[in-house]
Amino acid sequence: MAAFIVRRLLAAVILLVVVSMMTFAIFFLVPRLAGMNSDQLALRYVGRGATAESIEATKERLHLDDPLPVQYGRFVQGIVVGDEFNYGPEVVKCPPPCFGYSFRNSQPVTALLIDRIPVTASLAFGAAILWLIGGVSVGVLSALRRGSVFDRAAMSTALAGVSLPIYFTGLLSLALFAYHWKLWPNGVNYVPFTTNPLDWAYNLILPWVTLAFLYAALYARLTRASMLETMNEDYIRTARAKGLRERTVVVRHGMRASLTPILTIFGLDVGLLLGGAVLTESTFSLPGLGQLVVDAVFGNDLPIVLGVVMVASVFVILANLIVDVLYATLDPRVRL
């Protein structure tokens, strides 16, 4: 087990390096390929009110004229051991993981990220619990009663669910529940859990349900397919033949085998959402990581975009790692 975890950890580190290279490439290589020179690149980092001197200074500060591998090394160095920024009279220390400073409001990006993570995490975990319970139970019931009215209704709803974009269902639910029926007369406003847990939950119900509906539809379809396949296996027949109760056959033999692949996808989805439920946050104006990155893209605030993309990748990689370990414990067929 220990060797297995070490191996997965190593793979995770390699994956992180690849992610950092891709992130770096997006911001420093792609614009060059698209024909921008280092002056134009520097201009983006200066933001508004650029002068020839400030562009030159930024170019100097970000070492934009260095060869690309050197620039990449510096970028990684900032994340791993921190960085120092020379702002004329004073030198600002940026402790690791350093993603630099927003040039909109000069705040350290790391602090901004830490500020936004709870919002996204509240949204992602709340919705994840709902969709896992809802999607899986509907999927299992549909598979067990294949062809029944319930199965047909559930699968039609699920098909509609996967065809509906979240920003449409979100707006619809806002228009109906928040505005028309006045259940949330002031719309959805995020309240931190530590301030008031009840307000926190009350304000998140609509985003949770909307987000969970989309995923539940997907999970119901996946679970049903997986369950149908499992219930046709020989060992299910054997379990029935040896006289086990149907309940035991379904739960102990059927569900255990058919839900392990669902778990993999679940881990991935939660990891992805933790990196910013971009569309949901935009629709409900929740101040999470996704909203942060969208605002930063428009404000040309590249250090923030860079930071969010890196953090999101870390979440995905961590989620994968946890799922791999869980998978190995849950599924006796997995060889370590």
Next chain:
Amino acid sequence: MGAPIEVSSGEQRAAPEAVLAGAAGRIEGRSLGQIAWMRLKRDKVAMAAGIMILVLIALALLAPVITRALGTSPNDFNSNLIDPVLSKPKGSFGGISLEHPLGIEPINGRDVLARVLYGARISLLIAFLATLLSVTLGVLLGVFAGYKGGWGDTVISRTMDVFLAFPLLLFAIALAGVIPSEAFGLSGNGLRIAVLVFIIGFFSWPYMGRIIRGQTLSLREREFIDAARSMGARTPHVLFRELLPNLVAPILVYSTLLIPTNILFEAALSFLGVGINPPTPSWGGMLNQAIDFYRVDPMFMIIPGAAIFLTVMAFNLLGDGLRDALDPRAR
């Protein structure tokens, strides 16, 4: 097609036709394609979805003709039809009238029908081209990885894993955001479309690649591949003349299922404001505008939303139907 026809429930359902054909006193051989088409024709839902897709494509292609016939245009302002106080359309249901069958936009009063029709052109064009790109990449790399094995397979498979485990939407937003307004000798909408096709296509090839690799892995152990090789066929011949024809079914099914995913991807990017540039209409962009108006003018949100929903649903239904028709075992 070289694959033997599997006898399964699907074939049994095809039996009435076979009996009828036999009753007419003539026994004909049917290709796998003909059998699949026969099955698909019997699937009413899939056929309806297919017809709907054809209608949608026709509407998108004929958008300029239709709008001219109605005397509207996607970018003409109709400020006189807007309530100056609420800046929403005058009249009920988003200003629906004979001249503007789906109403008009808040603030500017542009015709919603014209914008939805022109939006369909953008949505479908980007989705089709992006699907073409990801299918091409996915099939080529998937077949190569599955057939060749070895370190080539390892590299391609790991790359696919990395892609599938990425915050792709974030990457896409960042990429779409850093591309300057003039690049690669293109500018304006041409550049935006090219960028979006590249981003969407490039990020979704691993779905196809993984499926094709899996299918190739099992196909390459079959006798007809051994036979071809023992007769001295070179790798390109085996890949393109022996393997590829047997992969047509999964390629067709998953391309059809990839199109709606790509439509949603494009709409999401446009919704976030990194898609096609305004004033060019796009469904996602219209929904983005609708955020500020869902209280006073819900019709404006419902129409582009319904357009996305119906299109995506139609492709999903057709894809499911195709899968059932082409591979009756995968039910």
